[in-house]
Amino acid sequence: MNHDRRSQRTRQAITDALIELMVDQTYNTITVQEIIDRANVGRSTFYSHYADKDALLSSVFEQFGKELELTSTRAYQLLPIRELFEHVAENHRQFKAFLWGSGTDFLFRAVHGHLDIHFEKRLQEKLGEEKPPVLVKMVAHHITGVLMTLIQWWLDEKKPFTPEEMDTYFHQLVVPGVEQMFGIRL
Amino acid sequence: MNHDRRSQRTRQAITDALIELMVDQTYNTITVQEIIDRANVGRSTFYSHYADKDALLSSVFEQFGKELELTSTRAYQLLPIRELFEHVAENHRQFKAFLWGSGTDFLFRAVHGHLDIHFEKRLQEKLGEEKPPVLVKMVAHHITGVLMTLIQWWLDEKKPFTPEEMDTYFHQLVVPGVEQMFGIRL
DNA sequence: TTCAAATCTGAACACTTTGTTCAATATCGA
DNA sequence: TCGATATTGAACAAAGTGTTCAGATTTGAA
Structure with a gap:
Protein backbone atom coordinates (compact mmCIF):
# COMPACT_ATOMS: atom_id res chain seq x y z
CA MET A 1 0.00 0.00 0.00
CA ASN A 2 2.97 2.26 0.44
CA HIS A 3 4.45 3.16 -2.92
CA ASP A 4 5.89 6.38 -1.60
CA ARG A 5 9.48 5.47 -2.29
CA ARG A 6 8.82 5.29 -5.98
CA SER A 7 7.33 8.79 -5.98
CA GLN A 8 10.17 9.93 -3.83
CA ARG A 9 12.73 8.73 -6.33
CA THR A 10 10.87 10.39 -9.17
CA ARG A 11 10.72 13.70 -7.35
CA GLN A 12 14.39 13.44 -6.57
CA ALA A 13 15.23 12.77 -10.21
CA ILE A 14 13.24 15.83 -11.28
CA THR A 15 14.81 17.99 -8.61
CA ASP A 16 18.29 16.87 -9.53
CA ALA A 17 17.62 17.49 -13.19
CA LEU A 18 16.62 21.08 -12.52
CA ILE A 19 19.68 21.75 -10.40
CA GLU A 20 21.97 20.25 -13.01
CA LEU A 21 20.39 22.35 -15.73
CA MET A 22 20.74 25.48 -13.64
CA VAL A 23 24.47 25.03 -13.55
CA ASP A 24 24.73 26.07 -17.20
CA GLN A 25 21.45 27.81 -17.86
CA THR A 26 19.24 30.46 -16.37
CA TYR A 27 16.08 29.22 -14.72
CA ASN A 28 13.93 31.17 -17.14
CA THR A 29 15.40 29.55 -20.21
CA ILE A 30 14.94 26.01 -18.94
CA THR A 31 11.88 24.24 -20.38
CA VAL A 32 9.82 21.52 -18.79
CA GLN A 33 10.78 19.34 -21.73
CA GLU A 34 14.47 19.63 -20.86
CA ILE A 35 13.79 18.82 -17.25
CA ILE A 36 11.80 15.67 -17.94
CA ASP A 37 14.25 14.54 -20.62
CA ARG A 38 17.14 14.76 -18.22
CA ALA A 39 15.14 13.23 -15.39
CA ASN A 40 13.87 10.44 -17.66
CA VAL A 41 10.34 11.05 -16.60
CA GLY A 42 7.09 11.39 -18.50
CA ARG A 43 5.44 14.71 -19.07
CA SER A 44 2.31 13.81 -17.13
CA THR A 45 4.41 12.48 -14.30
CA PHE A 46 6.04 15.84 -13.94
CA TYR A 47 2.71 17.60 -13.78
CA SER A 48 1.33 15.09 -11.31
CA HIS A 49 4.10 16.06 -8.91
CA TYR A 50 4.38 19.78 -9.52
CA ALA A 51 1.78 22.26 -10.68
CA MET B 1 15.80 63.48 -42.06
CA ASN B 2 15.80 63.37 -38.31
CA HIS B 3 12.79 61.55 -36.98
CA ASP B 4 14.63 60.53 -33.87
CA ARG B 5 12.32 62.28 -31.49
CA ARG B 6 9.43 60.11 -32.57
CA SER B 7 11.42 56.94 -31.95
CA GLN B 8 12.58 58.39 -28.70
CA ARG B 9 9.05 58.91 -27.50
CA THR B 10 8.08 55.41 -28.52
CA ARG B 11 10.99 53.89 -26.65
CA GLN B 12 10.13 55.95 -23.62
CA ALA B 13 6.52 54.78 -23.73
CA ILE B 14 7.65 51.17 -23.88
CA THR B 15 10.15 51.63 -21.09
CA ASP B 16 7.59 53.33 -18.88
CA ALA B 17 5.05 50.60 -19.57
CA LEU B 18 7.47 47.92 -18.40
CA ILE B 19 8.32 49.77 -15.21
CA GLU B 20 4.66 50.37 -14.43
CA LEU B 21 3.87 46.71 -14.96
CA MET B 22 6.75 45.66 -12.73
CA VAL B 23 5.18 47.52 -9.85
CA ASP B 24 2.48 44.85 -9.52
CA GLN B 25 3.93 41.91 -11.42
CA THR B 26 7.11 39.89 -11.68
CA TYR B 27 9.17 40.49 -14.77
CA ASN B 28 8.79 36.87 -15.84
CA THR B 29 5.03 36.96 -15.86
CA ILE B 30 4.81 40.09 -17.98
CA THR B 31 4.08 39.41 -21.65
CA VAL B 32 5.07 41.50 -24.62
CA GLN B 33 1.37 41.87 -25.35
CA GLU B 34 0.80 43.57 -22.02
CA ILE B 35 3.71 45.89 -22.58
CA ILE B 36 2.61 47.06 -26.00
CA ASP B 37 -0.99 47.39 -24.87
CA ARG B 38 -0.03 49.66 -22.05
CA ALA B 39 2.45 51.55 -24.20
CA ASN B 40 -0.08 51.90 -27.01
CA VAL B 41 2.39 50.64 -29.51
CA GLY B 42 2.21 48.10 -32.29
CA ARG B 43 3.74 44.68 -31.96
CA SER B 44 6.15 45.17 -34.82
CA THR B 45 7.15 48.54 -33.42
CA PHE B 46 8.21 46.88 -30.21
CA TYR B 47 10.35 44.35 -32.03
CA SER B 48 11.88 47.02 -34.25
CA HIS B 49 13.22 48.69 -31.12
CA TYR B 50 14.12 45.72 -28.96
CA ALA B 51 15.18 42.23 -29.95
C1' DT C 1 3.89 -16.33 -7.19
C1' DT C 2 -0.04 -13.59 -7.80
C1' DC C 3 -2.77 -9.53 -7.62
C1' DA C 4 -4.63 -5.05 -6.92
C1' DA C 5 -3.37 -0.47 -5.90
C1' DA C 6 -0.37 3.13 -6.86
C1' DT C 7 2.45 5.19 -10.13
C1' DC C 8 4.29 6.25 -14.48
C1' DT C 9 3.87 6.87 -19.61
C1' DG C 10 3.41 9.29 -23.88
C1' DA C 11 0.60 10.81 -27.45
C1' DA C 12 -2.93 14.00 -28.50
C1' DC C 13 -5.01 18.24 -27.49
C1' DA C 14 -6.25 23.27 -26.95
C1' DC C 15 -4.12 27.28 -25.65
C1' DT C 16 -0.71 31.01 -25.00
C1' DT C 17 3.33 33.39 -26.22
C1' DT C 18 6.99 34.56 -29.20
C1' DG C 19 9.23 36.76 -32.95
C1' DT C 20 8.89 37.68 -38.19
C1' DT C 21 7.02 39.55 -42.35
C1' DC C 22 4.86 42.88 -45.13
C1' DA C 23 1.74 45.98 -47.31
C1' DA C 24 -0.78 49.97 -45.77
C1' DT C 25 -0.77 54.12 -43.04
C1' DA C 26 0.80 58.07 -40.34
C1' DT C 27 4.14 61.52 -39.07
C1' DC C 28 7.67 64.83 -39.51
C1' DG C 29 11.02 68.19 -41.45
C1' DA C 30 12.24 70.68 -45.38
C1' DT D 1 3.35 69.53 -50.54
C1' DC D 2 6.84 65.89 -50.92
C1' DG D 3 9.71 62.21 -49.51
C1' DA D 4 11.98 59.82 -45.97
C1' DT D 5 11.24 57.50 -41.85
C1' DA D 6 8.47 55.34 -38.28
C1' DT D 7 4.43 52.91 -36.91
C1' DT D 8 0.67 49.63 -37.55
C1' DG D 9 -1.78 45.31 -37.25
C1' DA D 10 -2.96 41.12 -39.24
C1' DA D 11 -1.24 36.80 -40.47
C1' DC D 12 2.05 33.26 -39.67
C1' DA D 13 5.24 29.47 -38.03
C1' DA D 14 7.41 27.80 -34.11
C1' DA D 15 7.86 26.71 -29.38
C1' DG D 16 6.17 26.00 -24.95
C1' DT D 17 2.42 25.07 -21.44
C1' DG D 18 -0.64 22.32 -18.89
C1' DT D 19 -4.49 18.63 -19.32
C1' DT D 20 -6.45 14.29 -20.34
C1' DC D 21 -6.66 9.44 -20.57
C1' DA D 22 -6.12 4.65 -21.78
C1' DG D 23 -2.58 1.48 -21.28
C1' DA D 24 1.89 -0.25 -19.24
C1' DT D 25 4.86 -0.82 -15.05
C1' DT D 26 6.14 -1.21 -10.46
C1' DT D 27 5.26 -2.24 -5.85
C1' DG D 28 4.22 -4.58 -1.35
C1' DA D 29 1.27 -7.79 0.71
C1' DA D 30 -1.05 -12.17 0.72
Whole structure:
Protein backbone atom coordinates (compact mmCIF):
# COMPACT_ATOMS: atom_id res chain seq x y z
CA MET A 1 0.00 0.00 0.00
CA ASN A 2 2.97 2.26 0.44
CA HIS A 3 4.45 3.16 -2.92
CA ASP A 4 5.89 6.38 -1.60
CA ARG A 5 9.48 5.47 -2.29
CA ARG A 6 8.82 5.29 -5.98
CA SER A 7 7.33 8.79 -5.98
CA GLN A 8 10.17 9.93 -3.83
CA ARG A 9 12.73 8.73 -6.33
CA THR A 10 10.87 10.39 -9.17
CA ARG A 11 10.72 13.70 -7.35
CA GLN A 12 14.39 13.44 -6.57
CA ALA A 13 15.23 12.77 -10.21
CA ILE A 14 13.24 15.83 -11.28
CA THR A 15 14.81 17.99 -8.61
CA ASP A 16 18.29 16.87 -9.53
CA ALA A 17 17.62 17.49 -13.19
CA LEU A 18 16.62 21.08 -12.52
CA ILE A 19 19.68 21.75 -10.40
CA GLU A 20 21.97 20.25 -13.01
CA LEU A 21 20.39 22.35 -15.73
CA MET A 22 20.74 25.48 -13.64
CA VAL A 23 24.47 25.03 -13.55
CA ASP A 24 24.73 26.07 -17.20
CA GLN A 25 21.45 27.81 -17.86
CA THR A 26 19.24 30.46 -16.37
CA TYR A 27 16.08 29.22 -14.72
CA ASN A 28 13.93 31.17 -17.14
CA THR A 29 15.40 29.55 -20.21
CA ILE A 30 14.94 26.01 -18.94
CA THR A 31 11.88 24.24 -20.38
CA VAL A 32 9.82 21.52 -18.79
CA GLN A 33 10.78 19.34 -21.73
CA GLU A 34 14.47 19.63 -20.86
CA ILE A 35 13.79 18.82 -17.25
CA ILE A 36 11.80 15.67 -17.94
CA ASP A 37 14.25 14.54 -20.62
CA ARG A 38 17.14 14.76 -18.22
CA ALA A 39 15.14 13.23 -15.39
CA ASN A 40 13.87 10.44 -17.66
CA VAL A 41 10.34 11.05 -16.60
CA GLY A 42 7.09 11.39 -18.50
CA ARG A 43 5.44 14.71 -19.07
CA SER A 44 2.31 13.81 -17.13
CA THR A 45 4.41 12.48 -14.30
CA PHE A 46 6.04 15.84 -13.94
CA TYR A 47 2.71 17.60 -13.78
CA SER A 48 1.33 15.09 -11.31
CA HIS A 49 4.10 16.06 -8.91
CA TYR A 50 4.38 19.78 -9.52
CA ALA A 51 1.78 22.26 -10.68
CA ASP A 52 4.39 24.35 -12.31
CA LYS A 53 8.03 24.85 -13.07
CA ASP A 54 7.85 27.50 -10.36
CA ALA A 55 6.36 25.02 -7.90
CA LEU A 56 9.32 22.79 -8.56
CA LEU A 57 11.76 25.60 -7.90
CA SER A 58 10.00 26.47 -4.66
CA SER A 59 10.19 22.90 -3.47
CA VAL A 60 13.89 22.79 -4.32
CA PHE A 61 14.42 25.88 -2.23
CA GLU A 62 12.43 24.46 0.60
CA GLN A 63 14.51 21.32 0.69
CA PHE A 64 17.61 23.40 0.42
CA GLY A 65 16.53 25.65 3.25
CA LYS A 66 16.11 22.65 5.50
CA GLU A 67 19.66 21.50 4.83
CA LEU A 68 20.89 24.96 5.66
CA GLU A 69 18.92 24.95 8.85
CA LEU A 70 20.52 21.70 9.94
CA THR A 71 23.84 23.45 9.68
CA SER A 72 22.79 26.59 11.44
CA THR A 73 20.74 25.29 14.34
CA ARG A 74 23.78 24.00 16.14
CA ALA A 75 24.47 27.65 16.77
CA TYR A 76 26.52 28.93 19.66
CA GLN A 77 27.67 32.37 18.74
CA LEU A 78 26.15 34.67 16.18
CA LEU A 79 26.21 31.76 13.78
CA PRO A 80 28.66 28.95 13.06
CA ILE A 81 29.96 30.76 10.03
CA ARG A 82 32.90 28.46 9.43
CA GLU A 83 30.63 25.44 9.28
CA LEU A 84 28.30 27.31 7.00
CA PHE A 85 31.08 28.07 4.55
CA GLU A 86 32.17 24.46 4.73
CA HIS A 87 28.65 23.39 3.88
CA VAL A 88 28.63 25.79 0.97
CA ALA A 89 31.94 24.39 -0.23
CA GLU A 90 30.62 20.85 -0.06
CA ASN A 91 27.52 21.74 -2.03
CA HIS A 92 29.41 24.00 -4.34
CA ARG A 93 27.57 22.90 -7.44
CA GLN A 94 24.14 23.40 -5.94
CA PHE A 95 24.93 26.81 -4.54
CA LYS A 96 26.46 27.96 -7.78
CA ALA A 97 23.36 26.81 -9.61
CA PHE A 98 21.14 28.76 -7.28
CA LEU A 99 23.23 31.87 -7.17
CA TRP A 100 23.72 32.09 -10.89
CA GLY A 101 20.94 30.27 -12.60
CA SER A 102 17.92 30.77 -10.49
CA GLY A 103 17.27 34.26 -9.81
CA THR A 104 19.14 35.13 -6.70
CA ASP A 105 15.94 36.85 -5.65
CA PHE A 106 14.09 33.82 -4.83
CA LEU A 107 16.95 32.41 -2.80
CA PHE A 108 17.78 35.69 -1.16
CA ARG A 109 14.21 36.33 -0.15
CA ALA A 110 13.85 32.82 1.21
CA VAL A 111 17.11 32.79 3.11
CA HIS A 112 16.62 36.30 4.39
CA GLY A 113 13.29 35.25 5.82
CA HIS A 114 14.87 32.45 7.82
CA LEU A 115 18.10 34.05 8.89
CA ASP A 116 16.69 37.48 9.66
CA ILE A 117 14.57 35.92 12.37
CA HIS A 118 17.51 33.94 13.69
CA PHE A 119 19.74 36.99 14.01
CA GLU A 120 16.91 39.09 15.37
CA LYS A 121 16.45 36.63 18.23
CA ARG A 122 20.17 36.53 19.00
CA LEU A 123 20.33 40.30 19.03
CA GLN A 124 17.30 40.59 21.28
CA GLU A 125 18.92 38.17 23.73
CA LYS A 126 22.00 40.37 23.92
CA LEU A 127 20.12 43.65 24.03
CA GLY A 128 17.13 43.06 26.24
CA GLU A 129 14.12 45.14 25.26
CA GLU A 130 15.75 48.52 25.28
CA LYS A 131 16.35 49.11 21.59
CA PRO A 132 13.70 50.05 18.99
CA PRO A 133 12.50 46.83 17.32
CA VAL A 134 12.70 48.32 13.83
CA LEU A 135 16.35 49.06 14.35
CA VAL A 136 17.01 45.54 15.56
CA LYS A 137 15.20 44.17 12.54
CA MET A 138 17.29 46.33 10.27
CA VAL A 139 20.54 45.18 11.79
CA ALA A 140 19.44 41.54 11.62
CA HIS A 141 18.65 42.02 7.97
CA HIS A 142 22.00 43.68 7.52
CA ILE A 143 23.85 40.73 9.04
CA THR A 144 22.04 38.26 6.79
CA GLY A 145 22.81 40.47 3.83
CA VAL A 146 26.51 40.51 4.58
CA LEU A 147 26.54 36.77 4.93
CA MET A 148 24.76 36.20 1.63
CA THR A 149 26.92 38.72 -0.16
CA LEU A 150 30.10 37.13 1.09
CA ILE A 151 28.99 33.65 0.13
CA GLN A 152 28.08 34.81 -3.32
CA TRP A 153 31.38 36.60 -3.78
CA TRP A 154 33.32 33.68 -2.42
CA LEU A 155 31.83 31.28 -4.94
CA ASP A 156 32.10 33.71 -7.84
CA GLU A 157 35.78 34.15 -7.06
CA LYS A 158 36.31 30.41 -6.75
CA LYS A 159 36.91 30.30 -3.02
CA PRO A 160 40.13 32.31 -2.67
CA PHE A 161 40.00 31.93 1.14
CA THR A 162 39.39 29.00 3.45
CA PRO A 163 36.16 28.67 5.45
CA GLU A 164 38.15 29.61 8.56
CA GLU A 165 39.37 32.79 6.94
CA MET A 166 35.88 33.65 5.74
CA ASP A 167 34.66 33.14 9.28
CA THR A 168 37.27 35.56 10.56
CA TYR A 169 36.56 38.14 7.89
CA PHE A 170 32.85 37.90 8.43
CA HIS A 171 33.20 38.63 12.11
CA GLN A 172 35.73 41.41 11.56
CA LEU A 173 33.43 43.13 9.11
CA VAL A 174 30.20 42.71 11.03
CA VAL A 175 30.83 42.70 14.75
CA PRO A 176 32.46 46.13 15.28
CA GLY A 177 29.67 47.85 13.35
CA VAL A 178 26.92 46.18 15.35
CA GLU A 179 28.73 46.87 18.61
CA GLN A 180 29.13 50.51 17.73
CA MET A 181 25.50 50.73 16.67
CA PHE A 182 24.14 49.42 19.96
CA GLY A 183 26.95 50.29 22.30
CA ILE A 184 27.46 46.72 23.48
CA ARG A 185 29.95 43.86 23.26
CA LEU A 186 28.77 40.84 21.37
CA MET B 1 15.80 63.48 -42.06
CA ASN B 2 15.80 63.37 -38.31
CA HIS B 3 12.79 61.55 -36.98
CA ASP B 4 14.63 60.53 -33.87
CA ARG B 5 12.32 62.28 -31.49
CA ARG B 6 9.43 60.11 -32.57
CA SER B 7 11.42 56.94 -31.95
CA GLN B 8 12.58 58.39 -28.70
CA ARG B 9 9.05 58.91 -27.50
CA THR B 10 8.08 55.41 -28.52
CA ARG B 11 10.99 53.89 -26.65
CA GLN B 12 10.13 55.95 -23.62
CA ALA B 13 6.52 54.78 -23.73
CA ILE B 14 7.65 51.17 -23.88
CA THR B 15 10.15 51.63 -21.09
CA ASP B 16 7.59 53.33 -18.88
CA ALA B 17 5.05 50.60 -19.57
CA LEU B 18 7.47 47.92 -18.40
CA ILE B 19 8.32 49.77 -15.21
CA GLU B 20 4.66 50.37 -14.43
CA LEU B 21 3.87 46.71 -14.96
CA MET B 22 6.75 45.66 -12.73
CA VAL B 23 5.18 47.52 -9.85
CA ASP B 24 2.48 44.85 -9.52
CA GLN B 25 3.93 41.91 -11.42
CA THR B 26 7.11 39.89 -11.68
CA TYR B 27 9.17 40.49 -14.77
CA ASN B 28 8.79 36.87 -15.84
CA THR B 29 5.03 36.96 -15.86
CA ILE B 30 4.81 40.09 -17.98
CA THR B 31 4.08 39.41 -21.65
CA VAL B 32 5.07 41.50 -24.62
CA GLN B 33 1.37 41.87 -25.35
CA GLU B 34 0.80 43.57 -22.02
CA ILE B 35 3.71 45.89 -22.58
CA ILE B 36 2.61 47.06 -26.00
CA ASP B 37 -0.99 47.39 -24.87
CA ARG B 38 -0.03 49.66 -22.05
CA ALA B 39 2.45 51.55 -24.20
CA ASN B 40 -0.08 51.90 -27.01
CA VAL B 41 2.39 50.64 -29.51
CA GLY B 42 2.21 48.10 -32.29
CA ARG B 43 3.74 44.68 -31.96
CA SER B 44 6.15 45.17 -34.82
CA THR B 45 7.15 48.54 -33.42
CA PHE B 46 8.21 46.88 -30.21
CA TYR B 47 10.35 44.35 -32.03
CA SER B 48 11.88 47.02 -34.25
CA HIS B 49 13.22 48.69 -31.12
CA TYR B 50 14.12 45.72 -28.96
CA ALA B 51 15.18 42.23 -29.95
CA ASP B 52 13.65 40.81 -26.85
CA LYS B 53 11.84 41.46 -23.63
CA ASP B 54 15.24 40.93 -22.04
CA ALA B 55 16.83 43.51 -24.29
CA LEU B 56 14.24 45.96 -23.08
CA LEU B 57 15.01 45.18 -19.46
CA SER B 58 18.71 45.62 -20.06
CA SER B 59 18.18 48.98 -21.64
CA VAL B 60 16.02 50.04 -18.72
CA PHE B 61 18.81 49.08 -16.35
CA GLU B 62 21.35 50.91 -18.42
CA GLN B 63 19.37 54.10 -18.32
CA PHE B 64 18.79 53.59 -14.65
CA GLY B 65 22.47 53.02 -13.98
CA LYS B 66 23.32 56.33 -15.62
CA GLU B 67 20.93 58.18 -13.34
CA LEU B 68 22.52 56.51 -10.34
CA GLU B 69 25.96 57.45 -11.56
CA LEU B 70 24.97 61.10 -11.78
CA THR B 71 24.14 60.93 -8.11
CA SER B 72 27.23 59.08 -7.05
CA THR B 73 29.95 60.83 -9.04
CA ARG B 74 29.77 63.92 -6.87
CA ALA B 75 31.45 61.79 -4.27
CA TYR B 76 33.58 63.14 -1.49
CA GLN B 77 33.72 60.53 1.19
CA LEU B 78 33.04 56.86 0.82
CA LEU B 79 29.89 57.79 -1.03
CA PRO B 80 27.23 60.47 -0.57
CA ILE B 81 24.90 58.01 1.05
CA ARG B 82 22.35 60.54 2.18
CA GLU B 83 21.94 61.87 -1.35
CA LEU B 84 21.70 58.34 -2.62
CA PHE B 85 18.86 57.52 -0.26
CA GLU B 86 17.17 60.76 -1.25
CA HIS B 87 17.43 59.75 -4.86
CA VAL B 88 15.95 56.37 -4.03
CA ALA B 89 13.10 58.07 -2.19
CA GLU B 90 12.40 60.34 -5.15
CA ASN B 91 12.29 57.42 -7.54
CA HIS B 92 10.51 55.20 -5.08
CA ARG B 93 8.20 53.64 -7.65
CA GLN B 94 11.01 52.74 -10.02
CA PHE B 95 13.21 51.24 -7.35
CA LYS B 96 10.37 49.24 -5.89
CA ALA B 97 9.61 47.91 -9.35
CA PHE B 98 13.18 46.85 -9.83
CA LEU B 99 13.70 45.39 -6.42
CA TRP B 100 10.49 43.43 -6.38
CA GLY B 101 9.43 42.78 -9.91
CA SER B 102 12.56 42.37 -11.87
CA GLY B 103 14.72 39.86 -10.46
CA THR B 104 16.93 41.59 -8.01
CA ASP B 105 19.71 39.62 -9.61
CA PHE B 106 19.93 41.59 -12.68
CA LEU B 107 19.96 44.84 -10.77
CA PHE B 108 22.29 43.58 -8.07
CA ARG B 109 24.79 42.23 -10.56
CA ALA B 110 24.69 45.45 -12.56
CA VAL B 111 24.97 47.76 -9.59
CA HIS B 112 27.60 45.64 -7.93
CA GLY B 113 29.69 45.89 -11.07
CA HIS B 114 29.64 49.68 -10.95
CA LEU B 115 29.88 50.31 -7.25
CA ASP B 116 32.43 47.61 -6.48
CA ILE B 117 34.91 49.40 -8.69
CA HIS B 118 34.08 52.72 -7.10
CA PHE B 119 34.66 51.46 -3.58
CA GLU B 120 37.73 49.52 -4.60
CA LYS B 121 39.34 52.69 -5.87
CA ARG B 122 38.46 54.63 -2.73
CA LEU B 123 39.91 51.88 -0.57
CA GLN B 124 43.08 51.68 -2.62
CA GLU B 125 43.56 55.44 -2.20
CA LYS B 126 43.36 55.07 1.57
CA LEU B 127 45.46 51.95 1.76
CA GLY B 128 48.25 52.40 -0.69
CA GLU B 129 49.44 49.16 -2.26
CA GLU B 130 50.13 47.25 0.90
CA LYS B 131 47.03 45.06 1.16
CA PRO B 132 46.27 41.95 -0.92
CA PRO B 133 44.11 43.01 -3.88
CA VAL B 134 41.67 40.10 -3.41
CA LEU B 135 40.96 41.25 0.10
CA VAL B 136 40.35 44.79 -1.06
CA LYS B 137 38.01 43.51 -3.74
CA MET B 138 36.13 41.50 -1.19
CA VAL B 139 35.67 44.42 1.15
CA ALA B 140 34.57 46.65 -1.72
CA HIS B 141 32.01 44.03 -2.68
CA HIS B 142 30.95 43.86 0.94
CA ILE B 143 30.36 47.60 1.12
CA THR B 144 28.24 47.55 -2.02
CA GLY B 145 26.31 44.63 -0.63
CA VAL B 146 25.49 46.42 2.59
CA LEU B 147 24.34 49.44 0.67
CA MET B 148 22.05 47.43 -1.59
CA THR B 149 20.69 45.39 1.27
CA LEU B 150 19.88 48.49 3.27
CA ILE B 151 18.16 50.18 0.34
CA GLN B 152 16.08 47.10 -0.29
CA TRP B 153 15.11 46.79 3.35
CA TRP B 154 14.35 50.48 3.61
CA LEU B 155 11.90 50.35 0.72
CA ASP B 156 10.30 47.09 1.82
CA GLU B 157 9.67 48.60 5.23
CA LYS B 158 8.28 51.78 3.72
CA LYS B 159 11.12 54.07 4.71
CA PRO B 160 10.93 54.00 8.51
CA PHE B 161 13.99 56.25 8.74
CA THR B 162 15.03 59.47 7.01
CA PRO B 163 17.84 59.52 4.44
CA GLU B 164 20.00 61.25 7.06
CA GLU B 165 19.41 58.46 9.53
CA MET B 166 20.12 55.82 6.91
CA ASP B 167 23.36 57.62 6.12
CA THR B 168 24.33 57.50 9.78
CA TYR B 169 23.39 53.85 10.18
CA PHE B 170 25.20 52.86 7.03
CA HIS B 171 28.40 54.42 8.25
CA GLN B 172 28.05 53.02 11.77
CA LEU B 173 27.56 49.54 10.40
CA VAL B 174 30.27 49.62 7.76
CA VAL B 175 33.13 51.86 8.84
CA PRO B 176 34.26 50.17 12.10
CA GLY B 177 34.43 46.80 10.41
CA VAL B 178 36.52 48.04 7.52
CA GLU B 179 38.79 49.97 9.86
CA GLN B 180 39.31 46.90 12.00
CA MET B 181 39.93 44.78 8.95
CA PHE B 182 42.68 46.99 7.58
CA GLY B 183 43.87 48.66 10.75
CA ILE B 184 43.30 52.18 9.43
CA ARG B 185 41.03 55.17 9.96
CA LEU B 186 38.73 55.98 7.06
C1' DT C 1 3.89 -16.33 -7.19
C1' DT C 2 -0.04 -13.59 -7.80
C1' DC C 3 -2.77 -9.53 -7.62
C1' DA C 4 -4.63 -5.05 -6.92
C1' DA C 5 -3.37 -0.47 -5.90
C1' DA C 6 -0.37 3.13 -6.86
C1' DT C 7 2.45 5.19 -10.13
C1' DC C 8 4.29 6.25 -14.48
C1' DT C 9 3.87 6.87 -19.61
C1' DG C 10 3.41 9.29 -23.88
C1' DA C 11 0.60 10.81 -27.45
C1' DA C 12 -2.93 14.00 -28.50
C1' DC C 13 -5.01 18.24 -27.49
C1' DA C 14 -6.25 23.27 -26.95
C1' DC C 15 -4.12 27.28 -25.65
C1' DT C 16 -0.71 31.01 -25.00
C1' DT C 17 3.33 33.39 -26.22
C1' DT C 18 6.99 34.56 -29.20
C1' DG C 19 9.23 36.76 -32.95
C1' DT C 20 8.89 37.68 -38.19
C1' DT C 21 7.02 39.55 -42.35
C1' DC C 22 4.86 42.88 -45.13
C1' DA C 23 1.74 45.98 -47.31
C1' DA C 24 -0.78 49.97 -45.77
C1' DT C 25 -0.77 54.12 -43.04
C1' DA C 26 0.80 58.07 -40.34
C1' DT C 27 4.14 61.52 -39.07
C1' DC C 28 7.67 64.83 -39.51
C1' DG C 29 11.02 68.19 -41.45
C1' DA C 30 12.24 70.68 -45.38
C1' DT D 1 3.35 69.53 -50.54
C1' DC D 2 6.84 65.89 -50.92
C1' DG D 3 9.71 62.21 -49.51
C1' DA D 4 11.98 59.82 -45.97
C1' DT D 5 11.24 57.50 -41.85
C1' DA D 6 8.47 55.34 -38.28
C1' DT D 7 4.43 52.91 -36.91
C1' DT D 8 0.67 49.63 -37.55
C1' DG D 9 -1.78 45.31 -37.25
C1' DA D 10 -2.96 41.12 -39.24
C1' DA D 11 -1.24 36.80 -40.47
C1' DC D 12 2.05 33.26 -39.67
C1' DA D 13 5.24 29.47 -38.03
C1' DA D 14 7.41 27.80 -34.11
C1' DA D 15 7.86 26.71 -29.38
C1' DG D 16 6.17 26.00 -24.95
C1' DT D 17 2.42 25.07 -21.44
C1' DG D 18 -0.64 22.32 -18.89
C1' DT D 19 -4.49 18.63 -19.32
C1' DT D 20 -6.45 14.29 -20.34
C1' DC D 21 -6.66 9.44 -20.57
C1' DA D 22 -6.12 4.65 -21.78
C1' DG D 23 -2.58 1.48 -21.28
C1' DA D 24 1.89 -0.25 -19.24
C1' DT D 25 4.86 -0.82 -15.05
C1' DT D 26 6.14 -1.21 -10.46
C1' DT D 27 5.26 -2.24 -5.85
C1' DG D 28 4.22 -4.58 -1.35
C1' DA D 29 1.27 -7.79 0.71
C1' DA D 30 -1.05 -12.17 0.72
